Amino acid sequence: MELPSPNPxxxxxxAEIVARLKAALPAGTVIDDPRGLVAxxxxxxxxxxxxxxxxxxxxxxxEVAEALKICHEMGVPVVPRxxxxxxxxxxxxxxxxxxxxxxxxxxxxxxxxxxxxxxVETGRTNLSVTGxxxxxxxxxxxxPSSQLACAISGNIGMNSxxxxxLKYGVTTNNLLGVTMVLMDGxxxxxxxxxxxxxxxxLLSVICGSEGQLGIVTEATLRILPKPEGARPVLMGFGSSRxxxxxxxxxxxxxxxxxxIEFMDRPCIRACEAFAxxxxxxxxxxxxxxxxxxxxxxxxxxxxxRGIAERHGPEVIxxxxxxEESAAxxxxxxxxxxxxxxxxxxxxxxxxxxxxELPLVLERIGELSAQYGLxxxxxxxxGDGNMHPLILFDANKPGDLELCEQMGADILxxxxxxxxxxxxxxxxxxxxxxxxxxxxxxxxLEAQLKVKDVFDPKWLLNAAKVFPLAVxxxxxx
Amino acid sequence: MQTNFTEDQLREPGxxxxxxxxxxxxxxxxxxxxCPSYQVLGDELDSPRGRIYLIKDMLESGxxxxxxxxxxxxxxxxxxxxxxxxxxxxxxMHLVDHAxxxxxxxxxxxxxERLLRGAxxxxxxxxxxxxxxxxxxxxxxxxxxxxxxxxxxxxLDMARAPIAAPSAMDQPQVHPAAGPRRGRVVLMTGxxxxxxxxxxxxxxxRLLTRLGIEVVIPEGEGCCGALVHHMxxxxxxxxxxxxxxxxxxxxxxxxxxxxxxxxxxxxxxxxYGHIFRNDPLAEAAAEVSAKAKDITEFLATLDxxxxxxxxxxxxxxxACSLQHGQKVTAAPxxxxxxxxxxxxxxxxxxxxxxxxxxxxLMQPEIAAELGRRKAGTLMALQPEAIAAGNIGCMTQIGxxxxxxxxxxxxxxxxxxxxxxPAKLAQG
Numbered sequence: 001m002e003l004p005s006p007n008p009x010x011x012x013x014x015a016e017i018v019a020r021l022k023a024a025l026p027a028g029t030v031i032d033d034p035r036g037l038v039a040x041x042x043x044x045x046x047x048x049x050x051x052x053x054x055x056x057x058x059x060x061x062x063e064v065a066e067a068l069k070i071c072h073e074m075g076v077p078v079v080p081r082x083x084x085x086x087x088x089x090x091x092x093x094x095x096x097x098x099x100x101x102x103x104x105x106x107x108x109x110x111x112x113x114x115x116x117x118x119x120v121e122t123g124r125t126n127l128s129v130t131g132x133x134x135x136x137x138x139x140x141x142x143x144p145s146s147q148l149a150c151a152i153s154g155n156i157g158m159n160s161x162x163x164x165x166l167k168y169g170v171t172t173n174n175l176l177g178v179t180m181v182l183m184d185g186x187x188x189x190x191x192x193x194x195x196x197x198x199x200x201x202l203l204s205v206i207c208g209s210e211g212q213l214g215i216v217t218e219a220t221l222r223i224l225p226k227p228e229g230a231r232p233v234l235m236g237f238g239s240s241r242x243x244x245x246x247x248x249x250x251x252x253x254x255x256x257x258x259x260i261e262f263m264d265r266p267c268i269r270a271c272e273a274f275a276x277x278x279x280x281x282x283x284x285x286x287x288x289x290x291x292x293x294x295x296x297x298x299x300x301x302x303x304x305r306g307i308a309e310r311h312g313p314e315v316i317x318x319x320x321x322x323e324e325s326a327a328x329x330x331x332x333x334x335x336x337x338x339x340x341x342x343x344x345x346x347x348x349x350x351x352x353x354x355x356e357l358p359l360v361l362e363r364i365g366e367l368s369a370q371y372g373l374x375x376x377x378x379x380x381x382g383d384g385n386m387h388p389l390i391l392f393d394a395n396k397p398g399d400l401e402l403c404e405q406m407g408a409d410i411l412x413x414x415x416x417x418x419x420x421x422x423x424x425x426x427x428x429x430x431x432x433x434x435x436x437x438x439x440x441x442x443x444l445e446a447q448l449k450v451k452d453v454f455d456p457k458w459l460l461n462a463a464k465v466f467p468l469a470v471x472x473x474x475x476x
Numbered sequence: 477m478q479t480n481f482t483e484d485q486l487r488e489p490g491x492x493x494x495x496x497x498x499x500x501x502x503x504x505x506x507x508x509x510x511c512p513s514y515q516v517l518g519d520e521l522d523s524p525r526g527r528i529y530l531i532k533d534m535l536e537s538g539x540x541x542x543x544x545x546x547x548x549x550x551x552x553x554x555x556x557x558x559x560x561x562x563x564x565x566x567x568x569m570h571l572v573d574h575a576x577x578x579x580x581x582x583x584x585x586x587x588x589e590r591l592l593r594g595a596x597x598x599x600x601x602x603x604x605x606x607x608x609x610x611x612x613x614x615x616x617x618x619x620x621x622x623x624x625x626x627x628x629x630x631x632l633d634m635a636r637a638p639i640a641a642p643s644a645m646d647q648p649q650v651h652p653a654a655g656p657r658r659g660r661v662v663l664m665t666g667x668x669x670x671x672x673x674x675x676x677x678x679x680x681x682r683l684l685t686r687l688g689i690e691v692v693i694p695e696g697e698g699c700c701g702a703l704v705h706h707m708x709x710x711x712x713x714x715x716x717x718x719x720x721x722x723x724x725x726x727x728x729x730x731x732x733x734x735x736x737x738x739x740x741x742x743x744x745x746x747x748y749g750h751i752f753r754n755d756p757l758a759e760a761a762a763e764v765s766a767k768a769k770d771i772t773e774f775l776a777t778l779d780x781x782x783x784x785x786x787x788x789x790x791x792x793x794x795a796c797s798l799q800h801g802q803k804v805t806a807a808p809x810x811x812x813x814x815x816x817x818x819x820x821x822x823x824x825x826x827x828x829x830x831x832x833x834x835x836x837l838m839q840p841e842i843a844a845e846l847g848r849r850k851a852g853t854l855m856a857l858q859p860e861a862i863a864a865g866n867i868g869c870m871t872q873i874g875x876x877x878x879x880x881x882x883x884x885x886x887x888x889x890x891x892x893x894x895x896x897p898a899k900l901a902q903g
Contacts, residue, residue: 031519035544038533039526046477046503057519084520085505104518123518125509148561149509274565337563340502344478394478395499 001048001404001429004463006095007476010053010076017076017098018054024066031055040081040099044146045089047346047400048429052079052093059104061179061187061217067100068215069185075476077459078183080211082151083125087347088428090158090210094463102153105217108132117176117193119220122153126160129221138223141168144424145336156216158426159208163259163289166382168224170424172207179218180206183455193220205450210426211461213454230258230291232328233301235308236282236315240264240365240377243284244357246311247381250288251354255303260382261287261332264361267339267376267389268331274338277331280315286381287332335378336389343374344394346403347387350411352419354384363413364388371406373399385423386414412437427465435466444470477501480536489754490574491535498532501525501566507558512828513551516845521548524558524568531575540582549575551842553835554706555796555828556743560803569801570750573705580708592627593707596834601699601716603642606671610639630840634871643674648695651685658688659732661774662724664745666738667699669867675898676867679889680737680771686893687778689732696723702744705751706833717748718757724767725760733769737885739866740833742770743801770798771885772807772865783891785816790887791859792819793850793873795866796828808865808884815891819863822853831872843872851876861900863887 010017018032031037037051053076056067071078081091081101093099105121106128112118113136120129126147129140143162144150150160156178161170168174177191191203206213237243247260263271263285272279279285286308290300301318308316319325331338339345352360361377368375374391388410392403411421411431415438421431435444444466451458451474458474468475479498485491507524508514514523521530530545541549549572558568585593599605613632620632645651646665653659661684665677684691701716724734736742745768752761790812798804812819830836830846851873854862862881864870874881886897 028519031521033544035530035533035542036521036548039521039529042503044502044504083505083508084525101520103520106518127509146504146506149504149506334563336502336504337565340500340564345502 001433002468003048003050003429004094004468004475010096013074014053017070017074020070020074021054021056021067021098024070025056025058025063029057029059029063031057040084040093040101043081043084043086043089043091045087045092045346045428045430047394048089048092050093050095052097052099053095055099055101057101057104061105061181064100064102064215064217065181065185065187067098068181068183071098071459072184072457075457075459077462077476079461080153080157080215082123082154082157083149085146085150086154086158086425086428087349088158088422088425088430090154090426090428090461090464092429092464100215102151102215102217109218112193113138115193116223117220118223119193119218120152122156122216122219123151126150126152126155133223134226137226139226140221140223141165141174142171145333152219152221153216156207156219157209157211158424161380161383161385161424163261163380166260166380167256167258172204174222175203175207175219176222177220178203178206178216180214180216182214183457183460188214191220208426210428210465212451212465213460227291228293229297230289230325231297231301231319232259232287232289232325233304233319234279234315234317234328235286235288235313236280237284237286237311237313238282240284240361241358242311243286244361244381246286246308246313247357248355249307249310250304251382253303253307255300255307257288257290257300257304257382259287259289260380262377262379262381263287263332263335264377266374267335267378270338270342270376271331271335274341275331275334277327277334279331282314287328332378339376339389339391343391345376345389345391346407347389347425348407348410349423349425350386350414350419350421351423352384352386352414352417354381356417356419357381357384360386360413360417364410367406367409371402373403373406380423383423384419408434429464432465433467436470448474477503477532479532485538490577494531494535494571494574497567497571498528500564501528502564504563506561506563507568510557510561510826512553512555512557512830512846513842515827516842517551522551524552527552527575528566528568528571531571534575534578541579542583546579546583546585549579551839553796553828553830553832553846555832556800557796557826557828560800560826569747576706576708577710578708580710588625592838596837597704597707597709597712600703600834601667603667603670606668607639607642610634610671614639626840627838630837630843633875634837640671640674643670643678645681646670646674646677646693648693651681651691651693653688653690654685655688657690658778660690660692660730661733661735662692662694662697662727662731664697664700664720664734664736664741665693666741666867668703669738672867672871673883675886676737676883679883679886679894679897680735682894683775683885683889683892684735687780689778691735692727694723694727700741700744702740703833705744714751714755717744717751717761720745721748721752721757721760721764724764728763728767731767733774734764734767735769735771735774737771737865737883739770739795739798739802739804740868742768743797746802770802770804770807770865772811773802773804775811775888776807780814781892783815784893786891788817789858789860790817790819791854791857791862792821792884793829793854793862793864793869794821794825795864795869796832798865799826808863811888812863812884815888817887817891820857820859822850822857824849824853829869829872831866831868833868836868836872847872847876855879861887
C-alpha cells in the first residue's frame with residue numbers, strides 16, 4: 001500500500017508548526033517527541049505505519065478549533081483520531097500530518113430520557129455511552145465488536161455497525177445531531193435532538209465520511225429502553241453453505257432476531273482452544289439472539305428452530321439461563337483474540353446480499369487454497385456483513401503482500417455479487433485502491449466534489465478513501 | 477504484531493519472552509478502555525497499548541531507556557486491568573517487568589528519585605525499619621508544607637496511619653488448630669502490612685485455627701520481593717523470593733496452601749515460577765507458586781459453619797492484584813455474603829484505587845485522582861464499611877472515605893466467632 005510521500009515544504013516548517021500549536025493550546029496537549037510519536041504511527045491495522053509530524057490531544061471543541069485553524073492557515077494536513085481502533089487504517093497518519101485526537105473529550109453533556117436522547121463528547125467510548133444510561137434502563141444500540149474501546153467519533157466517521165444492527169440499524173440510524181469543527185476552525189451544528197433533518201440531510205453525509213469533512217466533537221445520540229430480556233440459540237451445521245441458506249430463510253420468513261452471527265470451522269476451533277466455550281466441532285455455527293418478553297422470545301425461537309430444522313442441523317442448543325447465554329457468546333466475543341493467538345491476521349469487512357452467502361463462502365474457500373493462506377470466517381450474517389480473517393505471518397517477508405492480494409480478491413468478489421467494499425470499518429487506507437472496482441470515474445468525481453465543499457484545501461485525512469491517483473490534483 | 481529482533485537478541489531468554497508477548501498483541505486498543513492512567517491522562521502513551529509500543533521500540537533497538545519512555549512506564553500502576561481486558565491474552569505483566577528491569581539497568585534517574593527509590597527499597601520490606609521510618613515521618617509531618625517534592629510529601633502523609641506495635645501472633649511459631657486438625661497452611665505474614673496493621677494477620681490466624689487449620693509461620697520468611705521487583709531491581713527481588721522459596725519448601729510435607737492475605741504479594745508469589753524459570757530453583761519456585769492461595773481463595777475450599785450474622789452494609793473493593801493479577805473475583809464477595817453481610821460492588825470496580833504498591837508515593841497526583849474517584853464510587857453505595865483484600869488499597873481508600881476500611885478476613889473472622897474488628901468498634 002502506497003502512502004503519499006510527505007511534503008518537504010511542510011516538514012521544513014515542523015518546528016514552527018509545533019511552536020504555534022503549543023502556543024495556542026494548554027501545556028501537555030501537543031506531542032512532538034519522536035519516541036512519543038511512534039505510538040501514534042498506526043491504529044488497529046498495524047500493517048501500515050507512519051509516525052505523524054505531531055499529535056494534539058485537545059480537551060474541548062474550542063481547542064480542536066484552535067488546532068485546526070492553525071493547520072489550515074499553515075496548510076498542514078490533519079488526520080483525526082478517536083480511540084485508534086480502526087481496522088481499515090482510518091487514523092493512519094502521513095509523515096507531514098498533525099494527528100488531532102479527541103480521546104480527552106469524554107463528557108456526557110445531556111441526558112433526556114423523555115425524549116430518549118443523550119448528548120456526549122465524541123471521545124467517549126461506545127460502551128460507556130450505554131454505561132451512562134444503563135442504570136436507568138436505557139442503552140445505545142450500535143455495538144461494534146470493539147465497543148469497549150472504540151470512540152463515538154470513529155463510529156460516526158465509519159458509520160459503524162455491530163452484531164445488533166440487524167434490528168436497530170447502524171450508527172447513521174441512531175445519530176441525531178453533531179457539533180463539527182470544519183478544517184478552517186469554524187464550528188457548525190448539524191441536526192439536533194430529533195429524527196430527520198428539516199432541510200438537506202447533511203448529517204447523512206457526515207456520518208461515514210471517514211474524517212474527511214470535519215472533526216465531530218459532540219454528538220446527540222438516540223437511546224432506547226432496554227428490552228425485557230434476550231436469549232441466544234446456537235446451531236451447528238455440516239457446511240457453510242447450509243448455514244448460509246438457513247440465514248437466508250430466517251430473514252425471508254420475516255423473523256427479526258437482534259443478531260445472527262456466523263463462525264466457520266477454523267474460527268470455531270481457534271475460539272474453542274482459546275476460550276473453552278464448549279462449542280461443537282462442526283463446519284459452521286450460527287448464534288442467533290432474539291429479545292423481548294419471555295413469551296416473545298419463546299415464540300421467535302420456536303419459529304427459528306422450525307426453519308433451522310429443515311436444514312438438518314447437527315446441533316441446536318437453546319440457552320435457558322444467563323450463564324448459558326454468556327457461554328454461547330463467550331467464544332464469539334473471543335474470536336479476534338483467539339485468531340491473534342494463532343497468527344497475525346487481516347480482518348476484512350465487506351457486505352453482500354444475504355442470499356449470496358453460500359456462494360461467497362465457497363469462493364473464499366477456493367481463494368484460501370489458491371493463495372495458501374488460512375481464512376477464518378466470523379461475521380454478522382444477518383445483514384450480510386462479512387469479516388473474513390486472513391491469517392499470515394507478519395515476520396515472514398512477502399506474506400503481507402500475498403494477504404493484501406487475497407483480501408482484494410475477496411472484496412472484489414463482494415462487489416461482483418452485488419455487495420460493497422465495506423460494512424462498518426470504512427474504506428480507510430486498506431480499501432482505498434479498490435474504490436475503482438465499485439465506482440466509475442463519474443461516481444468518484446461526485447464524491448470528491450462533496451469533500452471540495454467542506455475542505456477545499458483537501459487537508460483532512462486526504463490520503464484515505466480515494467485512490468491517490470484520483471485525488472492527485474486536489475491534495476496539497 | 478510484527479517484531480524486529482535479531483537472532484542474537486532472541487537468544488536472550490528475556491527478549492525471547494518479550495517477543496512472544498509482543499507477537500500476540502494485535503494492537504486492537506481494547507486495553508486503553510480499562511487502563512486507569514489512560515482514563516486520567518487521555519494520552520495513548522499512558523495506556524498499555526502505547527507502553528507496549530514504547531517497550532517494543534526500546535527493546536528492538538537495544539538502546540538504553542530514555543526520559544520519555546521512562547516517564548510513561550513509570551506512570552503504569554501495574555494494576556493489570558489490561559490483562560483482564562485483553563482479548564488476545566497478551567501477558568503485559570511479564571513485558572512491563574522486563575522493561576522495568578531494562579530501565580533499571582540502562583537509565584540513571586535524577587538523584588532525588590534515586591534517593592527516594594533507594595530509601596523505599598531499604599525501608600518498606602523490613603517491618604522494623606518501616607516502623608522507625610514512620611515514627612520519623614510523624615515527627616516531620618508538621619513541617620510537610622516546607623517539603624518541595626510532592627512525592628516526599630506523600631510519604632509523610634502515609635504516617636497519618638497509626639503505627640502498629642509488633643504483634644506476638646505473627647512471630648515465627650505454629651498456631652495449632654482448635655479441635656481436630658483439618659488442614660495445615662503456611663501463613664505469609666508480609667512486611668509493610670505488619671507495620672501498618674497487625675489486626676489482619678491476627679484475624680487470619682484466629683479464623684483459620686478456629687476452622688481447624690494449623691497455621692505455620694516459619695522462621696526465615698520475609699518480604700515477597702514485589703516492592704523491589706516493581707522498581708526493576710530484579711536481583712534484590714530474587715534474593716527475597718529465593719529466601720521464601722527455601723523457607724517454605726521445608727514445610728511442604730502435608731501442606732495444603734501457602735496463605736497470603738496481602739493480594740499484592742500473592743500476585744508476585746504466584747509468579748515465582750516464572751521469575752525463576754531459568755534458574756536452579758525453577759522447580760521449587762513453581763511448586764511454591766502452585767501452593768500460594770489468597771486467604772479468600774483458601775477459605776472458599778472449606779466447609780464453613782453457620783455464621784453469626786451482623787447484617788452490615790459492606791462495599792467490597794476488589795484489589796487489582798486480586799481481581800486482575802490473580803483472577804480471584806467471586807470468592808471474597810461470596811464469602812462475605814455467606815457470612816451474612818449485605819455486599820455491593822461500586823461502579824467501575826475494575827479500576828485501580830491508585831495505591832498500587834509504592835505508586836501513591838511515586839506518582840502522587842495520578843494516585844490522588846484515582847483515590848478520589850474510587851472513594852466516590854464506593855461511598856455512592858452508602859456502605860457502613862468498606863472491605864478490601866490488600867493493605868495498600870485499605871490505606872489509600874481509608875484516607876478518603878468517611879467509613880472504616882477493613883480487610884475482608886477481619887469481617888469473616890467476626891462472623892465466624894472472632895471479635896468485632898477494632899476499626900469498626902472505633903469507627
